[in-house]
Amino acid sequence: xxxxxxxxxxxxxxxxxxxxxxxxxxxxxxxxxxxxxxxxxxxxxxxxxxxxxxxxxxxxxxxxxxxxxxxxxxxxxxxxxxxxxxxxxxxxxxxxxxxxxxxxxxxxxxxxxxxxxxxxxxxxxxxxxxxxxxxxxxxxxxxxxxxxxxxxxxxxxxxxxxxxxxxxxxxxxxxxxxxxxxxxxxxxxxxxxxxxxxxxxxxxxxxxxxxxxxxxxxxxx
Numbered sequence: 001x002x003x004x005x006x007x008x009x010x011x012x013x014x015x016x017x018x019x020x021x022x023x024x025x026x027x028x029x030x031x032x033x034x035x036x037x038x039x040x041x042x043x044x045x046x047x048x049x050x051x052x053x054x055x056x057x058x059x060x061x062x063x064x065x066x067x068x069x070x071x072x073x074x075x076x077x078x079x080x081x082x083x084x085x086x087x088x089x090x091x092x093x094x095x096x097x098x099x100x101x102x103x104x105x106x107x108x109x110x111x112x113x114x115x116x117x118x119x120x121x122x123x124x125x126x127x128x129x130x131x132x133x134x135x136x137x138x139x140x141x142x143x144x145x146x147x148x149x150x151x152x153x154x155x156x157x158x159x160x161x162x163x164x165x166x167x168x169x170x171x172x173x174x175x176x177x178x179x180x181x182x183x184x185x186x187x188x189x190x191x192x193x194x195x196x197x198x199x200x201x202x203x204x205x206x207x208x209x210x211x212x213x214x215x216x217x218x219x220x221x
Contacts, residue, residue, distance in 0.1 A: 001061065003084065003087065005061060005062075006061065006062045006084070006087075006088070007062075007087050007088070007091045008091075009058045009061040009062035009064070010058075010062050010064075010065060010066065010088050010091040010092055010095065011091040011092070011094055011095035011098075012058070012095060013054045013055075013057075013058040013062070013064055013066045013095070014066045014091070014092045014093075014094075014095030014096045014099060014174060015095040015096065015098045015099035015102065016050060016054055016099060017047075017050055017051065017054055017066055017096070017099060017175070018095075018096045018097075018098075018099030018100050018103070018175065018178050018179075019099040019100075019102045019103045019106075020046050020047055020049075020050035020099075021043070021046075021047050021050075021099075021175065021179070021186050022099070022100050022103035022104075022178075022179070022182050022184060022186045023046075023102075023103040023106060023107065024042055024043045024045075024046030024047065025039070025042075025043045025184055025185035025186035026103065026107045026109070026184050026185060026186075027042065027107070028040070028041075028042030028043050028046075028185065029184070029185040039185055040162065040163075040168065043162070043168075043185065043186065044159055044162040044163065045159070047158060047159070047162070048155045048156065048158055048159035048162075049155070051151070051154060051155040051158055052151050052152055052154075052155035053151075054066065055150065055151035055154060055155070056151040059150070059151060062088070063080075064151075065088055065092065066092055066095075066172070066174070067092065067135075067171070067172040067173070067174060067175070068088075068089045068092055068093070068172070068173045068174055069132050069135070069136070069171065069172060069173060069200050069201060069203070069204035070135070070136070070139060070172075070204075071085050071088045071089055071092070072085075072201070072204050072205075072208075073136050073139070073140075073204050073207065073208050076205075076208045077208070077212075089174070092174040093173075093174045093177055093178070095174075096174040096175060096177065096178035097177070097178045097181060099178065100178045100179070100181050100182050101181075103182070103184075104182065109184070112181070113181060113182055113183040113184075113187075114180070114181065114183060114189075114190065115179065115180050115181065115182055115183050115184075115187030115188050115189050115190070116183050116187065116189055117183075117187045117188060117189055117192075118189045118191065118192055119167060119188050119189070119192040119196065120191070120192050120195060123166050124166055124167045124192070124195070124196070125195050125196070125198070125199040126166075126199070127165035127166040127167035127169070127199075128165075128167050128169075128170060128171065128195075128196050128199035128200050128203065129199040129200070129202055129203040129206070130165060130203065131161045131165045131167065131169040131170070131171040131200075131203065132171040132172075132199070132200040132201075132202075132203030132204050132207070133203035133204075133206050133207045133210075134157060134161060134171075134203075134207075135154070135157060135158070135161070135171045135203075135207070136203065136204050136206075136207025136208065136211065137207050137210065137211055137214075138153055138154055138157045139154060140207065140211035140215055141153075141211070141215065142154065144215045145215075158171070167196070170188070170196055170200070171200060171203070172200065173196075173197045173200050173201070176188060176193055176196045176197055176200070177193065177197075180192075180193050
């Protein structure tokens with residue numbers, strides 16, 4: 001398959017993912033009448049549903065990474081070459097930013113914004129480590145044992161992680177960068193980005209190490 005198709009698939013999938021994350025956050029906040037739990041629930045369900053669809057559609061083309069941490073994981077496994085991995089990451093970030101801008105346009109908000117919501121501290125960083133580590137374990141397990149269900153397993157994990165992590169499970173450096181560009185329900189202040197991204201990379205590396213050992217055993221019949 002041509003490189004251009006792979007890159008477009010990653011960019012388009014990332015754009016739709018962020019349009020879903022940010023757009024549903026805006027819609028949820030507007031309709032929830034101040035009830036943050038209801039807004040988060042709307043945000044969660046839309047994100048999980050979008051992920052299941054996008055992974056199913058774009059998985060056969062590019063693998064549907066939509067996430068530099070996932071690309072790093074597959075790069076360490078030598079399942080994607082470094083040059084293509086770098087192109088994936090660039091496409092993921094660019095697509096994610098475009099998705100945020102599209103969400104803003106759809107809801108008649110200013111296209112260019114800077115988030116003001118601080119998400120700092122050890123609890124937030126630990127949450128992002130756990131969220132990303134769990135995502136990598138989910139992906140590795142799905143690829144090893146249940147590839148047909150990978151889209152739904154990843155989507156379900158993210159839906160759950162929205163609620164069991166204090167950070168609401170960004171688990172994605174491209175998502176983190178893009179969400180710094182929206183001062184909406186889903187935003188994260190640029191000041192908070194480095195800690196999130198560092199924790200996400202650490203979680204991906206830990207997931208790679210563990211799954212390289214854990215999933216080498218033969219699958220049971």
